Amino acid sequence: MSVVTPKMIGSRVKRREDPRLIQGLATYVDDIKLPGMLHLAFRRSDIAHGIIKNIDVSKAQAMPGVQLVITGAELKEFLPPMPIGTPFPSPDHYSVAVDRVRYQGEPIAVVVASDRYLARDAADAIVIEMETLPAVMDTERSMTGQPTVIHPDFPNNLAVPYVPGGTGFDAVAGTVDNTAVDKAFAEADFVLSQRMLNQRLAPTPMEPRGVVAHYEPGKDHLTIWSSTQNPHILKTFIAALTGTPDNQVRAIAPEVGGGFGCKINIYGEDYVAAALSKKLGKPLKWIEDRSEAFMTTIHGRDIIGYVDIAGKNDGTVTGLKIKLIADIGAYNMILTAAIPTLTMLMLNGTYNIPAIRAELTEVFTNKMPTDAYRGAGRPEGTYFVERGMDMVARHLNMDPAEVKRKNFIQPDQFPFATQMGAVYDSGDYEKALDLALKNANWEGMKRERDAARAQGRIVGVGLAFYVEVCGLGPSASLPTGGWEYSSVTVERSGKITATTGSSPHGQGNETTFSQMLGDQFGIPMDDVTILHGDTGVVKQGIGTFGSRSQAVGGTVLMKAGDKVKDKMAKFAAAMMNPNEEMDTSDMVFEGGRIYAKGSPGTSIGFGEVAAFAYVPVPLPAGLDPGLSDSAFWEPANNTYPFGCHIAMLEIDRDTGEPKLLKMVAVDDCGTVINPMIVEGQVHGGLAQGIGQAMIEEVVYDEDGQLLTGSFMDYAIPRATDFPWFELDKTVTPTPVNPLGAKGVGEAGTLGSTPCIVNAAVDALSPFGVKHIDMMLRPEKLWRIINEGGQA
Amino acid sequence: MANNVPVSININGTPREAEVPPRTLLVHFLREDLGLTGTHVGCDTSQCGACTVIVDGKSAKSCTIFAVQADGCEVTTIEGIGSDGNLHAVQEGFWEEHGLQCGYCTPGMIISGVTLLNENKNPSEQEIREGISGNFCRCTGYQHIVSAIQYAAKKG
Numbered sequence: 001m002s003v004v005t006p007k008m009i010g011s012r013v014k015r016r017e018d019p020r021l022i023q024g025l026a027t028y029v030d031d032i033k034l035p036g037m038l039h040l041a042f043r044r045s046d047i048a049h050g051i052i053k054n055i056d057v058s059k060a061q062a063m064p065g066v067q068l069v070i071t072g073a074e075l076k077e078f079l080p081p082m083p084i085g086t087p088f089p090s091p092d093h094y095s096v097a098v099d100r101v102r103y104q105g106e107p108i109a110v111v112v113a114s115d116r117y118l119a120r121d122a123a124d125a126i127v128i129e130m131e132t133l134p135a136v137m138d139t140e141r142s143m144t145g146q147p148t149v150i151h152p153d154f155p156n157n158l159a160v161p162y163v164p165g166g167t168g169f170d171a172v173a174g175t176v177d178n179t180a181v182d183k184a185f186a187e188a189d190f191v192l193s194q195r196m197l198n199q200r201l202a203p204t205p206m207e208p209r210g211v212v213a214h215y216e217p218g219k220d221h222l223t224i225w226s227s228t229q230n231p232h233i234l235k236t237f238i239a240a241l242t243g244t245p246d247n248q249v250r251a252i253a254p255e256v257g258g259g260f261g262c263k264i265n266i267y268g269e270d271y272v273a274a275a276l277s278k279k280l281g282k283p284l285k286w287i288e289d290r291s292e293a294f295m296t297t298i299h300g301r302d303i304i305g306y307v308d309i310a311g312k313n314d315g316t317v318t319g320l321k322i323k324l325i326a327d328i329g330a331y332n333m334i335l336t337a338a339i340p341t342l343t344m345l346m347l348n349g350t351y352n353i354p355a356i357r358a359e360l361t362e363v364f365t366n367k368m369p370t371d372a373y374r375g376a377g378r379p380e381g382t383y384f385v386e387r388g389m390d391m392v393a394r395h396l397n398m399d400p401a402e403v404k405r406k407n408f409i410q411p412d413q414f415p416f417a418t419q420m421g422a423v424y425d426s427g428d429y430e431k432a433l434d435l436a437l438k439n440a441n442w443e444g445m446k447r448e449r450d451a452a453r454a455q456g457r458i459v460g461v462g463l464a465f466y467v468e469v470c471g472l473g474p475s476a477s478l479p480t481g482g483w484e485y486s487s488v489t490v491e492r493s494g495k496i497t498a499t500t501g502s503s504p505h506g507q508g509n510e511t512t513f514s515q516m517l518g519d520q521f522g523i524p525m526d527d528v529t530i531l532h533g534d535t536g537v538v539k540q541g542i543g544t545f546g547s548r549s550q551a552v553g554g555t556v557l558m559k560a561g562d563k564v565k566d567k568m569a570k571f572a573a574a575m576m577n578p579n580e581e582m583d584t585s586d587m588v589f590e591g592g593r594i595y596a597k598g599s600p601g602t603s604i605g606f607g608e609v610a611a612f613a614y615v616p617v618p619l620p621a622g623l624d625p626g627l628s629d630s631a632f633w634e635p636a637n638n639t640y641p642f643g644c645h646i647a648m649l650e651i652d653r654d655t656g657e658p659k660l661l662k663m664v665a666v667d668d669c670g671t672v673i674n675p676m677i678v679e680g681q682v683h684g685g686l687a688q689g690i691g692q693a694m695i696e697e698v699v700y701d702e703d704g705q706l707l708t709g710s711f712m713d714y715a716i717p718r719a720t721d722f723p724w725f726e727l728d729k730t731v732t733p734t735p736v737n738p739l740g741a742k743g744v745g746e747a748g749t750l751g752s753t754p755c756i757v758n759a760a761v762d763a764l765s766p767f768g769v770k771h772i773d774m775m776l777r778p779e780k781l782w783r784i785i786n787e788g789g790q791a
Numbered sequence: 792m793a794n795n796v797p798v799s800i801n802i803n804g805t806p807r808e809a810e811v812p813p814r815t816l817l818v819h820f821l822r823e824d825l826g827l828t829g830t831h832v833g834c835d836t837s838q839c840g841a842c843t844v845i846v847d848g849k850s851a852k853s854c855t856i857f858a859v860q861a862d863g864c865e866v867t868t869i870e871g872i873g874s875d876g877n878l879h880a881v882q883e884g885f886w887e888e889h890g891l892q893c894g895y896c897t898p899g900m901i902i903s904g905v906t907l908l909n910e911n912k913n914p915s916e917q918e919i920r921e922g923i924s925g926n927f928c929r930c931t932g933y934q935h936i937v938s939a940i941q942y943a944a945k946k947g
Contacts, residue, residue: 014886021894022882022901024829024869031828117814206833206841206895206929257831257895258929290834506893506930676889680935684892687932711838711927719920719933748932 008515008525012676015511016525026255029210029227030287037212038067040273040286041119043109043126044295045101048366048704049136049150052099054129055109063125065118068280071109072096079275080241082268085479088160088337088362091151095268095275101130102150102330103368104704105295110272112284135366135704139304139327142363150330150364159328160337160362165344167355167419176357184319184355188310192391197773198380200302200327200698201691202714203373205505207257208288209297211270213277223250223536224274228266229259230543231503233480235535237266242274253533256505260688261372262298263505264545265333294709299698300373302327303340305384309391315398315406319355322347322384326362329369335376336369337362338479342377342469348418349385350429350467350642351407356419366704372545374688375749378468386464386754390761391770400463400758401437405430415637422469424640425734425742432666432730433465436644439728440664445648453766458651458785459661460763463644464755470743471551471639471736478542483634484552485540486560488517490568490627492614494592494607496521496528498560499630501541502553503533507681507745509549512673513557520561522589523606539630547641547743550673555737556633563629565589571627572609574620576602639734639742643667645686645751649759656782658694658760660723665751668730670742678744679727685748686725691717692749693756697775798862802827803871811858818842820858821868829869829898833927840926843899844868850906852925869898872905880943881905890939892930900926904940913944 020026057069072094081092096107109126113119134147136157141147145156168177185191212225222244228234228251235251238244256263269286277284288297303326310319326340344358389407393400408429409416416424436442445461452459473482485501496517502509510530518525531537544553569587572594576582586597595603613627648662665682672678695715699707708714733740753774760776761769767784795810802825809824821827821844832854833841842854845867853866873879881904884890891897900923907914907922914922919940920933928936 015889017894018886018891019875021891021897022878022885023872023874024827024898026894027828028831028895030822030832116819117812204929206839206893206927207831208833256893258893260929287832290836290839508892680889680892680931683932683934684930685932688929710836711834712836716927716929717932718924718927719937720917720924722920722933724916725932725934 007519009519009673011515011674013511013515013525013674015508016514017508017510028207028255028257029212029225032212032225032254034212034214034283037283037285038112038114039116039119040284041111041113041123042107042269043111043123043128044105044107045097046104047101047130047132048104049133050101050130051133052097052101052108052128053131056127057109059127060111060122060125063118063122065114066111066122067114068112068276069109069122069126072098075272075275079271082271083237083240084332084336085334086332086337088332090332091153093331095271103366104706105292105368107268110276112276112280135702137365137700137702137704139325139363139365142365143361150366154364157364158361159332159364160360163341163360165358165420167357171421178357181319181321181355181357185310188318189313190395191308191310192395193308194391194771196305196307196384196387196771198301198303198305198383199774201300201373201696202294202698203260203262203297203300204293204716205258205260205262208290208293209263209267209269210287211273212283212285213273214283215277215281217281221248222274222278223252225252225254226270227256227263228253229256229263229503229505229545231533231535232501232541233543234266234270238270238274241271242278250536253503259505260374261300261376261545264335264372265298291710294714295706296368298333298371299329299368300370301380302370303343303380307384307388309388311392313396315392315396315403317351317353317389317392317407320347320353320388321357324358324360326360327365327367328362329365329367331369333369333371336371339370339372339377343381345420345422345469346378346381346467347385348420348422349382350409350465352409353407353419358420367700374685375468375746376546378746379689379749379753382466382750383754387757387771390758394765394770401433401442404433404465423637424467425637425736426732427467427640427642428730428732429465429642432642432644432668435728435730436646436664436666439666439726440646442646445662449648458653458763460649460759460761462647462649462755462757462759462762464751464758465642465644466750467640467642468746468750469638470547470641470746471635472546472548473638474636475634477638480542483632484542484556485538485630485632486553486557487539487628487630488560488564490564490610492611494527494610496523497531498528498557499531499538500553500557501538501543502549503541503543504549505544507544507549508674508677509553512550512677513554515673516554516557517561520558521565521606523592547745550739550741551639551737551743552635554673554739554741556631558738559633560629560631563631564627567623568609568613568627569594570623571613571620572604574623575604575609575612635736637736639670639736641667641669641742641744641747643747643751645755647755647759649756649763651763651781651785653785656778656785658776658778658781660690660694660756663723664726665748666728666730667744667747668732669744669747670731670733671740672731673741681744682727682748683725685746686752687717687722689749689752690722690756693753693774694776796859798858800861801865803867813857813859815858816854817856817858817861818853821853827868827870831895831898833895838927840903841896841899843902843926845902845906850903869901872901879905880946881908881940884939884942888935888938888942890931890936896926896928900928900936904943907940908944
């Protein structure tokens with residue numbers, strides 16, 4: 001790779017995306033209007049579990065403006081079950097329920113009408129007769145087949161009956177040797193046990209889902225605009241399910257208003273819009289209401305961990321056993337069954353724990369399916385490990401920082417093969433811990449807590465460390481392929497147009513990627529345009545999730561850039577010295593000019609070379625015209641960013657209301673391209689991690705009715721919920737990619753959640769509390785304070 | 792279906808007249824009838840604030856108002872706040888301080904920032920947090936939004 005002179009990389013550059021966004025000029029999917037466009041509305045199940053006895057569409061069909069009313073049974077004739085992306089066995093899951101519904105909000109019938117209001121009126125006019133079945137709502141009761149079985153082919157509601165992992169597990173042979181784990185537990189000074197729940201969450205990007213599908217009959221061509229994180233995957237799945245050749249499908253992610261994992265999936269509404277546009281030959285639009293989003297956009301988390309942690313009295317942790325039970329809801333979506341395996345992968349944490357046994361079971365319930373939500377499996381694993389480490393500290397009356405320090409994987413142990421089968425790339429955990437302790441004034445915080453307690457206040461401090469798996473990944477780790485794609489074109493004018501398969505929805509890649517190419521070619525970043533989110537423009541791609549844009553998408557951008565740069569250097573050399581062959585390996589691109597290293601006096605303009613490359617007279621020997629190339633690249637390993645989060649929390653004695661007083665974060669995501677954007681990512685991650693700990697929880701009642709069906713009942717954090725976040729970083733580059741970048745999109749959600757629960761447990765420890773499940777509902781805290789005992 | 796009713800609303804300084812079904816929400820009138828798509832819809836229960844506009848000088852959630860209720864009013868949407876080369880100080884603050892990521896809540900958030908500063912020229916951090924507490928942002932954790940409004944306040 002050629003050397004990149006650091007100029008824009010590492011700078012706090014204002015975002016190039018912002019002018020259109022701050023003026024209300026951006027085009028989100030609901031802003032798209034096509035001539036003759038019709039609107040879809042879905043009639044959904046009011047109950048969680050039941051058999052469809054009859055659907056009467058006559059009244060709906062007769063309403064003015066209604067073009068079509070269609071049921072699941074009719075759609076089944078031309079729309080197969082939805083595909084998934086994991087290797088686990090899975091029951092058929094149709095876009096629209098055929099004869100039975102399995103979660104509240106599951107679509108039963110579809111209306112196509114000339115206007116959005118009319119479509120909704122007609123959907124409401126459909127009369128449905130249902131036979132109600134018992135709702136399977138309790139995760140652990142579900143595993144016994146009680147009160148009933150949801151999918152006949154999956155006895156006891158076991159979606160994935162048993163996945164072992166950890167020390168002594170032979171993945172190839174499928175055998176488990178418990179010798180080391182049993183020995184660790186037998187020789188331990190203590191074993192601490194705790195059941196913990198990592199509760200169900202709703203991702204809630206501010207823009208709900210939405211789709212516009214436009215089939216053009218004469219061309220047999222389907223264009224689909226969708227609020228998606230990965231248009232290329234969308235294209236592949238839509239093509240397959242609608243029987244359209246994939247070279248006749250164009251998927252476009254217009255401006256996308258946040259994703260947080262839930263817009264990785266391709267949902268029934270996307271398939272229905274595409275299939276019905278094809279059937280009617282008309283453009284169709286569907287925009288999700290927020291009430292629909294709470295019911296029918298994937299949920300995150302919802303996993304129980306039975307944690308047994310063993311150790312020595314000096315603070316050394318010698319063994320860990322975790323039994324995981326994931327409540328995946330009613331069906332498998334694209335990555336559903338794989339997410340809890342990421343929880344398993346992270347169970348080594350940042351510690352040199354020599355013996356770990358993990359066992360995973362995934363169960364069906366009558367709830368919305370779970371799938372990737374910011375962090376996707378890793379926050380859950382981190383939570384279990386970090387709560388366990390905090391329990392050890394509390395048991396031994398040691399400072400939690402010292403327990404971590406005693407057990408950290410050391411810098412000279414990298415690459416570090418964990419008991420869970422991961423190979424951590426690089427890390428210096430103690431450095432990040434020390435910086436966080438210093439920035440937080442940890443000793444001072446503890447004194448402040450003690451002083452507050454002496455005044456009768458209920459105050460606690462908490463600390464958590466995390467490592468996560470990012471930059472996904474080798475193709476072996478992703479069913480879609482773990483590469484990314486980019487193209488770079490130097491235009492005739494000397495400006496650059498690049499395409500990327502990364503598909504940002506708030507991450508600011510138009511800015512960071514322009515910074516990178518500007519530096520690489522020695523031209524102003526304003527001369528670079530980054531195109532993304534359109535399979536008609538970006539030839540191939542995977543998309544944006546798993547904190548992979550910079551580590552994988554950024555790297556392949558540079559690889560494509562290098563190919564073009566090499567060719568451009570040859571054109572420049574030929575222009576400077578037409579008669580002799582120059583060594584072009586050390587041509588310098590700087591300040592809009594190109595010159596041989598050491599001879600800046602005889603430079604040539606970047607734009608001149610670009611113009612010449614498109615009208616090369618005479619054509620230099622060995623060169624073809626033009627300056628455009630592309631690259632695919634996949635990393636040999638994932639990246640493993642890490643960090644330390646520290647919090648201080650107070651609980652109101654009279655109301656039980658918790659208040660976050662202080663939040664300190666030190667994150668290490670390797671090389672930083674734009675510190676301002678990285679800070680923004682950490683802030684947002686912290687907000688969602690704190691939200692999980694303190695105020696967010698999806699709640700169904702025992703009949704499967706969603707009680708948190710709107711923003712009135714599901715609390716996402718407001719500006720008043722947070723103190724000023726105090727951020728800092730260490731930089732430990734990854735050797736996995738030449739940029740050294742690890743990824744930062746999800747980091748904030750990993751440490752903050754256990755850190756706050758650790759602080760809450762610390763605050764409530766005078767009441768004998770050793771653990772408390774999330775969220776920190778004031779009523780629950782009030783009862784502990786006023787009625788005593790465990791949560 | 793009830794007959795359409797006439798509405799006359801001054802929007803971003805321009806009088807607009809139309810006949811709309813009485814149940815048309817102001818936000819849909821702005822977006823669908825007038826093509827002012829900068830105002831967004833993020834929920835259906837008046838919590839998120841993505842649809843915030845200014846009605847007769849006060850911020851209002853346009854998903855909670857029928858178009859006919861705004862008859863005779865002056866409405867300012869994000870499109871009337873400022874434009875390229877002539878950005879409002881709050882818009883400038885959002886750009887300078889990275890007060891947005893996906894941008895979906897941004898128009899409503901900017902409107903709330905503008906009305907807050909109209910009422911309180913020099914708000915404290917806590918007053919800013921309270922001033923935007925009717926607007927949800929899922930991306931930023933709000934900190935850079937607070938900075939953006941502080942930037943605008945300082946600029947005056």
